[in-house]
Amino acid sequence: MRAEKDSVVSFHYSVRDAADAGAPPLDDSRARGEPMLALLGHNQLVPGVEKALTGREAGERFEVEVAPADAYGDYREGLLQRVPKKYFPNAQKLKPGMTTVLTTREGVQRMVTVRKIGMSSIDVDHNHPLAGRTLRFDIEITAVREATPEEIAHGHAHPGDGHAH
Ligand SMILES: [Zn+2]
Structure with a gap:
């Protein structure tokens, strides 16, 4: 069957920055x-x-090449934040360019990119790590099936061996 709305698609993919096609993939499902x-x-x-x-x-x-608007959005200025080191459980291990999870005062976990490490604080960027990049995906579809009513109700696919919520 052909994939359409309410189909469950299994696929392998790797993704590269379209401007840097020779670089190793940013993400590769086969590696997982x-x-x-x-x-x-x-x-x-x-x-x-x-x-x-x-x-x-x-x-x-x-x-397929995907522009930022159809991927992780444009890079937005003004999303840098200086955060005291005590908010990072792994502060000693962080280096500029790394991504890490920051827990906000409201208790929400957010993925951020480290920009600069200071004496007592770390500058982080709240843009998605792939924001502003045109991405090139190499995709191989391994299976397509109709979703179960349960999957449609949940709004996500369930693995073949089922899963409990
Ligand atoms: Zn579910």
Whole structure:
């Protein structure tokens, strides 16, 4: 069957910065072993990848270039923040360019990129690490199936061996 809204698609992918095609992938599902599993039409994927998967079948392999607007958005200025080191459990290990999780005063966990390490504080960037980048995805679809009513109700795909909430 062809992938459409409410299909569950399994696929392997690797993603590179389109401007730096020779660099190692930024992310590679094969390195993790399991293919990615996604329910189409429920905002599980960035729009550009969702669009590229739609209408495809198991066994297809293709590349697609996705602009920031259809991936992780434009890089926004003004999202730098100076945070006291005590808020980072792993402060000693951090280096500029690394991503880490910061827990806000409201208790929300946010992925941030370290920009600068000071004596008592660390400057972090709240932009998504891939914001502002045009990305090149290499995608191989391994399976397409109809979603179960439960998956549609939950708004996400469930692995074949089922899962409990
Ligand atoms: Zn679920």
